[in-house]
Amino acid sequence: xxxxxxxxxxxxxxxxxxxxxxxxxxxxxxxxxxxxxxxxxxxxxxxxxxxxxxxxxxxxxxxxxxxxxxxxxxxxxxxxxxxxxxxxxxxxxxxxxxxxxxxxxxxxxxxxxxxxxxxxxxxxxxxxxxxxxxxxxxxxxxxxxxxxxxxxxxxxxxxxxxxxxxxxxxxxxxxxxxxxxxxxxxxxxxxxxxxxxxxxxxxxxxxxxxxxxxxxxxxxxxxxxxxxxxxxxxxxxxxxxxxxxxxxxxxxxxxxxxxxxxxxxxxxxxxxxxxxxxxxxxxxxxxxxxxxxxxxxxxxxxxxxxxxxxxxxxxxxxxxxxxxxxxxxxxxxxxxxxxxxxxxxxxxxxxxxxxxxxxxxxxxxxxxxxxxxxxxxxxxxxxxxxxxxxxxxxxxxxxxxxxxxxxxxxxxxxxxxxxxxxxxxxxxxxxxxxxxxxxxxxxxxxxxxx
Amino acid sequence: xxxxxxxxxxxxxxxxxxxxxxxxxxxxxxxxxxxxxxxxxxxxxxxxxxxxxxxxxxxxxxxxxxxxxxxxxxxxxxxxxxxxxxxxxxxxxxxxxxxxxxxxxxxxxxxxxxxxxxxxxxxxxxxxxxxxxxxxxxxxxxxxxxxxxxxxxxxxxxxxxxxxxxxxxxxxxxxxxxxxxxxxxxxxxxxxxxxxxxxxxxxxxxxxxxxxxxxxxxxxxxxxxxxxxxxxxxxxxxxxxxxxxxxxxxxxxxxxxxxxxxxxxxxxxxxxxxxxxxxxxxxxxxxxxxxxxxxxxxxxxxxxxxxxxxxxxxxxxxxxxxxxxxxxxxxxxxxxxxxxxxxxxxxxxxxxxxxxxxxxxxxxxxxxxxxxxxxxxxxxxxxxxxxxxxxxxxxxxxxxxxxxxxxxxxxxxxxxxxxxxxxxxxxxxxxxxxxxxxxxxxxxxxxxxxxxxxxxxxxxxxxxxxxxxxx
Numbered sequence: 005x006x007x008x009x010x011x012x013x014x015x016x017x018x019x020x021x022x023x024x025x026x027x028x029x030x031x032x033x034x035x036x037x038x039x040x041x042x043x044x045x046x047x048x049x050x051x052x053x054x055x056x057x058x059x060x061x062x063x064x065x066x067x068x069x070x071x072x073x074x075x076x077x078x079x080x081x082x083x084x085x086x087x088x089x090x091x092x093x094x095x096x097x098x099x100x101x102x103x104x105x106x107x108x109x110x111x112x113x114x115x116x117x118x119x120x121x122x123x124x125x126x127x128x129x130x131x132x133x134x135x136x137x138x139x140x141x142x143x144x145x146x147x148x149x150x151x152x153x154x155x156x157x158x159x160x161x162x163x164x165x166x167x168x169x170x171x172x173x174x175x176x177x178x179x180x181x182x183x184x185x186x187x188x189x190x191x192x193x194x195x196x197x198x199x200x201x202x203x204x205x206x207x208x209x210x211x212x213x214x215x216x217x218x219x220x221x222x223x224x225x226x227x228x229x230x231x232x233x234x235x236x237x238x239x240x241x242x243x244x245x246x247x248x249x250x251x252x253x254x255x256x257x258x259x260x261x262x263x264x265x266x267x268x269x270x271x272x273x274x275x276x277x278x279x280x281x282x283x284x285x286x287x288x289x290x291x292x293x294x295x296x297x298x299x300x301x302x303x304x305x306x307x308x309x310x311x312x313x314x315x316x317x318x319x320x321x322x323x324x325x326x327x328x329x330x331x332x333x334x335x336x337x338x339x340x341x342x343x344x345x346x347x348x349x350x351x352x353x354x355x356x357x358x359x360x361x362x363x364x365x366x367x368x369x370x371x372x373x374x375x376x377x378x379x380x381x382x383x384x385x386x387x388x389x390x391x392x393x394x395x396x397x398x399x400x401x402x403x404x405x406x407x408x409x410x411x412x413x414x415x416x417x418x419x420x421x422x423x424x425x426x427x428x429x430x431x432x433x434x435x436x437x438x439x440x441x442x443x444x445x446x447x448x449x450x451x452x453x454x
Numbered sequence: 455x456x457x458x459x460x461x462x463x464x465x466x467x468x469x470x471x472x473x474x475x476x477x478x479x480x481x482x483x484x485x486x487x488x489x490x491x492x493x494x495x496x497x498x499x500x501x502x503x504x505x506x507x508x509x510x511x512x513x514x515x516x517x518x519x520x521x522x523x524x525x526x527x528x529x530x531x532x533x534x535x536x537x538x539x540x541x542x543x544x545x546x547x548x549x550x551x552x553x554x555x556x557x558x559x560x561x562x563x564x565x566x567x568x569x570x571x572x573x574x575x576x577x578x579x580x581x582x583x584x585x586x587x588x589x590x591x592x593x594x595x596x597x598x599x600x601x602x603x604x605x606x607x608x609x610x611x612x613x614x615x616x617x618x619x620x621x622x623x624x625x626x627x628x629x630x631x632x633x634x635x636x637x638x639x640x641x642x643x644x645x646x647x648x649x650x651x652x653x654x655x656x657x658x659x660x661x662x663x664x665x666x667x668x669x670x671x672x673x674x675x676x677x678x679x680x681x682x683x684x685x686x687x688x689x690x691x692x693x694x695x696x697x698x699x700x701x702x703x704x705x706x707x708x709x710x711x712x713x714x715x716x717x718x719x720x721x722x723x724x725x726x727x728x729x730x731x732x733x734x735x736x737x738x739x740x741x742x743x744x745x746x747x748x749x750x751x752x753x754x755x756x757x758x759x760x761x762x763x764x765x766x767x768x769x770x771x772x773x774x775x776x777x778x779x780x781x782x783x784x785x786x787x788x789x790x791x792x793x794x795x796x797x798x799x800x801x802x803x804x805x806x807x808x809x810x811x812x813x814x815x816x817x818x819x820x821x822x823x824x825x826x827x828x829x830x831x832x833x834x835x836x837x838x839x840x841x842x843x844x845x846x847x848x849x850x851x852x853x854x855x856x857x858x859x860x861x862x863x864x865x866x867x868x869x870x871x872x873x874x875x876x877x878x879x880x881x882x883x884x885x886x887x888x889x890x891x892x893x894x895x896x897x898x899x900x901x902x903x904x905x906x907x908x909x910x911x912x913x914x915x916x917x918x919x920x921x922x923x924x925x
Contacts, residue, residue, distance in 0.1 A: 026838070026839020026840065026841070026857075026858035026859045026860045026866045026867075026890070026891060027820070027839045027840050027860075028715060028774055028775070028800045028839075028840035028841070029714075029715055029774065030818060031773055077912060078611050079611055079612045079912075080612050081912065083660075083912075106709065106711070191772075192711060193711060193714075194711050195711075195714060196711060196712055196713040196714030196715070196716065197711075197713065197714060197772065198714065199714065199715075247611070292608075292610065293610055293611045294610055294611065295610055295615070296608045296609050296610035296613070296614070296615030296617075296633075297608065297615060297617055297631065298567075298608070299567060299606045299608055299617055300617060300619070300629060377611070379610075400633065401610075401615045401617075401631050401632075401633050402629075402630070402631050405629065405631070437909075440611075447714065448714070
């Protein structure tokens with residue numbers, strides 16, 4: 005089956021899961037959630053989530069507490085959240101937002117244009133200002149993808165002070181940094197009170213511990229690693245799987261080394277052995293469902309061409325043959341497995357790659373969340389992660405393709421795989437439907453029993 | 455081609471793009487021979503109207519469209535429709551390719567990585583080759599060609615992406631591409647068996663539809679009128695040339711936050727147009743020169759249907775269920791009513807029987823209660839969802855229950871059940887809907903209103919469902 009067709013089928017399956025199955029949701033009960041990463045702060049902008057490596061968890065937890073002005077779906081359509089309407093000028097440099105009336109922060113204070121501006125202040129990329137009851141955002145560059153930028157978790161609206169105060173569907177009942185978070189339903193939520201009374205989140209639980217807790221019925225919702233999806237499903241459980249939204253790439257090294265490495269890595273083989281259930285071999289930064297230009301980034305192994313590439317590089321700039329060091333996040337089991345396979349494949353083209361634990365290696369295997377369904381914004385997020393600048397205002401496939409190629413060159417990125425996010429949901433949970441981007445809309449869930 | 459089209463719904467200021475030739479893009483499916491001459495005439499007329507068809511290069515293009523459409527016409531009406539959809543982007547891609555190759559012999563390969571059907575791929579290929587020919591490109595085998603073009607029909611989640619990799623001689627490969635919006639799919643009606651169910655799409659919008667009411671026309675010469683209730687407004691519409699046109703929007707004024715699973719009911723008034731029941735809020739239309747909606751915070755019991763004598767239910771203003779307090783008219787005195795306490799429930803129907811009325815409730819705990827005035831029978835394991843509506847089909851015992859339920863695909867269906875001996879018995883196959891049923895209200899005797907959340911389309915769809923005795 006063609007890749008795109010498969011993703012659409014997955015999408016249809018996901019949205020078609022028996023969310024309610026003709027039954028209306030019930031009120032009451034607690035949802036218990038386990039997460040591998042540890043959040044040190046609930047402020048989605050501090051520290052930079054892209055660099056702190058917990059972007060996925062932040063993207064899942066933040067919407068429970070804080071709302072963004074808009075939401076953007078996998079098809080790139082904007083939907084109202086705290087803003088009910090918006091207007092851009094023809095250059096897409098000035099945007100005006102109409103705020104939803106009657107929205108209140110948890111402490112009862114009304115949401116005002118000034119509060120939104122204060123929350124969005126300090127951004128280098130644009131300037132927000134209040135214009136009466138409207139919020140105006142202006143930038144020097146054309147930003148047709150501004151809605152997708154505003155939909156990122158780090159741009160959620162909140163009042164910062166001694167404590168964070170939001171408008172989201174849940175309130176913070178207790179938070180122990182890095183360990184646990186307990187949430188209570190916000191009766192005054194503009195979207196209506198959530199169906200469950202609260203959510204208990206436990207951080208820092210390894211994927212293995214999560215599975216055990218899930219099997220013992222101690223948690224209702226856990227994460228499933230991309231490498232675990234096949235195993236989980238072979239045991240008769242149905243994992244909720246998103247579109248591929250995470251890029252696995254080797255970053256760093258000289259251009260000829262990167263090209264030789266790309267030609268050497270047997271992505272298809274690694275995918276079939278280590279990764280199953282929605283993963284995609286990647287030749288480009290963006291997955292096929294987002295760009296539609298995967299054909300321009302082949303993933304076939306070509307060892308002969310890889311060897312020639314290395315030789316040509318050596319001929320252009322003669323240098324002593326050396327071993328390249330490759331590292332990854334030591335706490336990430338899947339990354340370690342992939343790193344070993346990459347090093348092994350590299351030898352096939354005469355590239356000596358040595359796996360090391362040091363963070364200062366020549367090459368680093370990274371897992372980079374794409375963050376958005378908007379291809380231009382997703383490229384920007386990858387650019388932030390690898391320290392490369394990506395032009396803003398990209399939207400046409402041709403522009404995206406060129407920017408993608410440039411990012412691979414300037415950011416020294418060798419794309420290897422695109423991974424989905426997956427979750428396992430307990431039987432007593434109803435209404436759960438992980439969105440196509442891996443988000444959890446827990447405010448729409450309800451539970452059977454206490 | 456930009457891919458921002460989908461944002462226009464909320465983007466108040468984005469100018470819309472105008473298609474180059476509306477006649478070509480609005481041709482009906484299933485063309486018959488007599489339509490073909492009209493099609494050619496239409497295309498030629500279109501080509502003659504330079505201001506409206508300014509992106510059409512005139513020399514040769516019209517003929518190539520006609521040839522392409524004719525080939526597709528031979529394949530069937532659907533193919534003719536496909537041609538009208540793909541001609542425009544094929545022209546754009548051909549132009550970009552020809553800018554690189556120039557006139558001459560070119561080898562063209564077309565591959566498909568998208569979900570396009572073979573018929574559509576053939577239509578694209580034909581259109582593309584026709585357009586290339588119009589640019590002076592001669593199609594040739596690869597060993598005789600000065601340039602080679604590999605076209606890949608690909609797609610992303612928003613649109614089709616057609617990519618052309620062009621190599622002239624031994625030069626480096628060039629890449630050009632076009633984005634092609636996906637055509638929108640239409641709703642397909644379905645029927646059951648026994649009792650036959652038919653659905654007709656009335657209205658679709660992004661905001662959750664709570665109820666729809668058909669209105670009496672102000673005069674007999676005007677078409678049908680309809681009101682659509684959502685959480686922020688009542689929309690008044692009229693039918694014109696087979697399409698519902700919006701006349702007016704009446705905002706719903708309220709201070710409290712709505713429940714997450716919002717419910718609402720529209721009732722046609724006797725001395726005014728409409729009443730709109732929402733959780734803790736009652737709105738009524740008033741005519742002060744112009745129509746308006748006046749709303750008040752009131753926990754008014756909701757009627758189950760528009761009949762004067764119908765019982766009324768009290769909806770929990772912060773939740774999605776009725777409290778179980780039923781306000782019912784009695785025969786004790788004129789206008790007298792009494793309160794009856796029942797379990798909390800999502801919906802209820804009254805089935806008239808010869809000597810009594812059988813009440814059925816879908817309770818919050820998942821059980822179904824059937825009350826006949828003497829006993830409260832609890833049904834468990836009945837495959838009903840939360841929403842039910844009474845329908846009078848004339849089949850079986852006359853009145854039946856239309857109940858929502860889930861299907862294997864995860865989407866909801868509507869099925870009709872008779873209750874001949876206090877136990878429900880299916881009388882129809884399921885009428886499938888493209889999502890979850892979020893509202894189901896009884897209409898006139900053999901009709902109901904079903905609202906479906908079509909997650910794939912990101913919209914709510916209101917259907918009029920008709921019930922009739924089948925074979």
